[in-house]
Amino acid sequence: MKKLLLSLMVGASTVLLAACGTKTSSSKRNSVSLVQTSELLSLDTSEHADFTTWNTLENSMEGLYRANKANEPAPASATSVVKPTDHGLTYTFHLRKNAKWSNGDPLTAQDFVTAWRRSVSPTTKSGYNYIFSGIKNADAITASKKSPKTLGAYALNKHTLQVKLEHPMPYFDKMMVLPAFFPENPTALKKFGSKYGTQSKYLYYNGPFKVTGWNGTNDSWTLKRNNHYYDQKAIHLDELKYSVVKDANTAHELFDQKKLDDATITGVTAKGLQQNKDLIHERKAGTYYLRLNVRNGKPLATQKMRQAISLVLNRKQLTKDVLADGSQPAYTYTAPDLAKDPTTGKDFATETKPSDTYNVAKAKQLWTEGVKESGQKGTVKMAIVGDDQTITKNVAQFVQASVKKSLPGADLTVRSLPAKGQQSAELNGDFDMEQIFGLRILLTQSVLWEFFKAVIPKIMGSIRMLTLISSTKKQKVPTLLM
Numbered sequence: 001m002k003k004l005l006l007s008l009m010v011g012a013s014t015v016l017l018a019a020c021g022t023k024t025s026s027s028k029r030n031s032v033s034l035v036q037t038s039e040l041l042s043l044d045t046s047e048h049a050d051f052t053t054w055n056t057l058e059n060s061m062e063g064l065y066r067a068n069k070a071n072e073p074a075p076a077s078a079t080s081v082v083k084p085t086d087h088g089l090t091y092t093f094h095l096r097k098n099a100k101w102s103n104g105d106p107l108t109a110q111d112f113v114t115a116w117r118r119s120v121s122p123t124t125k126s127g128y129n130y131i132f133s134g135i136k137n138a139d140a141i142t143a144s145k146k147s148p149k150t151l152g153a154y155a156l157n158k159h160t161l162q163v164k165l166e167h168p169m170p171y172f173d174k175m176m177v178l179p180a181f182f183p184e185n186p187t188a189l190k191k192f193g194s195k196y197g198t199q200s201k202y203l204y205y206n207g208p209f210k211v212t213g214w215n216g217t218n219d220s221w222t223l224k225r226n227n228h229y230y231d232q233k234a235i236h237l238d239e240l241k242y243s244v245v246k247d248a249n250t251a252h253e254l255f256d257q258k259k260l261d262d263a264t265i266t267g268v269t270a271k272g273l274q275q276n277k278d279l280i281h282e283r284k285a286g287t288y289y290l291r292l293n294v295r296n297g298k299p300l301a302t303q304k305m306r307q308a309i310s311l312v313l314n315r316k317q318l319t320k321d322v323l324a325d326g327s328q329p330a331y332t333y334t335a336p337d338l339a340k341d342p343t344t345g346k347d348f349a350t351e352t353k354p355s356d357t358y359n360v361a362k363a364k365q366l367w368t369e370g371v372k373e374s375g376q377k378g379t380v381k382m383a384i385v386g387d388d389q390t391i392t393k394n395v396a397q398f399v400q401a402s403v404k405k406s407l408p409g410a411d412l413t414v415r416s417l418p419a420k421g422q423q424s425a426e427l428n429g430d431f432d433m434e435q436i437f438g439l440r441i442l443l444t445q446s447v448l449w450e451f452f453k454a455v456i457p458k459i460m461g462s463i464r465m466l467t468l469i470s471s472t473k474k475q476k477v478p479t480l481l482m
Contacts, residue, residue: 031239032261035251037389039244039419040214040221044197045179046118049126050419051437052244054179059223059240062207063183064093064112064161065176073173077107077183077206081173088168095159100228101185101204109155115184117148125427128180134172136164208235219244246389266391270325287330290384290399291426291434299382299432304370309433311356311363312406313399322398323391331357333438360406367407381411385425386435388416396435 040056042048065073065081073081078093085092099107118124120132122144132138136152152164165172175181185204192202200214200221208229214221223240243260245251248270251263255278265273273279292300292309300306315329328336334348341351356362371380384399386392396414403412412433417425425431 030237031241032237033241033243033259034262035245035254035260035264036242037244037246037264038387039219040242041420041423042197043200043203043211043214045126045128045182046115046121046184047125047197048423049128049180052419056211056221056223056242057179057182057207060205060207060209060211060226061179061182062099063176063179063181065173067177073177084165084168084172088170089165091163091165091172092156093161093163095161096230097159098230099206100230101187101206102210102226102228103185103187103204104228105185105187105204106158107183107206108158109161110158111183111185112161112181113151113153113155114186114189115182116153117151118184118189119180120151121148126180131175131178131180134165134167134169136166138166209240246387248390266323266325267394268324281326283326284335286438287333287335288327288395288435288437289330289333291431291436293429293432293434295429299374299376299380302370302374304366304373305380306370308363308367308370308407309403311359311366312402314358314402316358318395318398322394329357363406364408367410371409379409379411380407381413382432383413383415384433384435385415385417385422385431387419387422392416392435399433 036052036055038050038052040052041050042053043057045053045057045061062076064076064078066076068074075081077095077099079096080094082091082093084090093109095107095109097106101107116132116135119126120129120135120138120141122129122142129138129142132142132151137146137150138152140146141148141151152166154162154164156162163172169175183206185206188202188204189196195202197203199216200211203211205211205226206229208226208231209223210226212222212224220241220243222242225235225238229235243254245254245260245263248263248265248267251260252265252269252273254260255263290309292306294301294306300309315331319327319329330336330349331353332349334352336349337347339348340346341348344351382403384396386396393414393416396416400412400414403410415425415431422434426434
């Protein structure tokens with residue numbers, strides 16, 4: 001049955017066309033052809049993190065746990081889901097003794113220690129070192145106060161990994177499914193050096209597949225069966241083919257031509273396919289937002305000007321007319337219906353929703369006052385940076401039109417860049433606004449509460465962001481491999 005999967009990658013809901021069990025050319029070869037909406041930039045989890053990288057590695061690498069059909073942790077490289085000891089401060093994992101890397105090396109506890117030390121380092125470029133917060137000395141390491149060697153992750157022996165926490169973390173086992181916690185092969189790190197993860201051949205894999213055919217710049221690659229994987233009978237495909245398609249209409253055409261087995265569609269394309277029998281609506285627990293550059297000397301360093309930007313955006317119009325994929329307006333960093341505050345029973349997103357969400361008159365007043373306070377004269381020139389997907393461009397143009405129409409003297413330029421160019425602009429602070437999508441970890445409500453209390457304050461302190469759209473519900477997604 002061929003299915004069309006409409007994926008909402010702009011905020012909340014995803015519209016996907018999906019094909020399964022059809023007599024297409026790919027199914028005859030026992031393979032599937034899948035779409036990605038942005039380029040693959042790296043396979044090194046310590047140096048890079050985005051959806052394309054993680055989507056690829058989730059099928060070619062394996063951590064301690066994987067998520068099962070109920071989105072609960074299940075054993076992967078670890079032999080079981082362990083319970084903490086020492087009042088919730090110590091986790092001891094026993095690894096599978098028959099687990100190997102794609103080059104034949106045995107998987108060891110030290111492979112996890114090595115990877116985590118690289119990832120928690122203050123010099124890492126992935127942006128995910130904060131996620132190790134709570135593991136012993138992690139915060140001190142990311143703050144350059146201690147060496148990565150002091151991280152509370154220890155190889156007690158070849159197949160036993162022990163992790164020490166600074167405080168109980170009820171969500172710790174849930175986090176172990178994330179690619180940020182995958183192991184890394186020391187032989188590959190030493191052999192390939194600075195080339196590690198920059199091409200598919202400069203990496204070893206411990207998952208059911210291994211990545212082939214990616215030279216660091218091309219927009220297609222193939223995952224082929226890893227003959228060293230310990231559970232061969234669980235692998236039901238010979239290969240997965242990935243192609244980058246940034247335009248929803250093009251993806252739909254390739255799907256109809258049976259050149260793709262899934263397609264992510266949005267906007268006008270999504271509107272026209274609502275009655276299509278292959279259409280699947282997928283809810284994602286994520287939020288699209290604008291990251292605003294508040295460095296001194298930047299146009300939006302003044303708070304009132306940032307508030308004005310937020311108030312001129314009609315999120316209802318954006319989600320209905322531009323995205324048109326089921327996304328809902330978001331007014332907070334937390335997606336609607338994701339979790340409730342256990343102290344009040346109210347939805348997090350509803351409870352923290354600001355009283356003013358769209359108010360052009362107030363925005364004009366704040367903008368005028370902010371411009372005066374900042375000392376800026378004449379036209380306030382700004383740039384919004386995003387990737388070059390069609391839907392991202394459409395959202396940027398919506399923001400541009402809203403700002404220029406409602407804020408006196410504001411001029412906003414749209415810069416749509418390939419993923420690598422956007423990453424470079426972000427790292428160099430070369431933007432005034434940046435379009436970002438943040439996907440939430442699927443946790444229980446009580447666990448989410450603990451996660452928000454412990455982690456969010458650490459990453460939000462120096463960031464100013466404007467939420468655009470968000471997803472609402474979790475939905476099971478079929479696992480292709482296992």
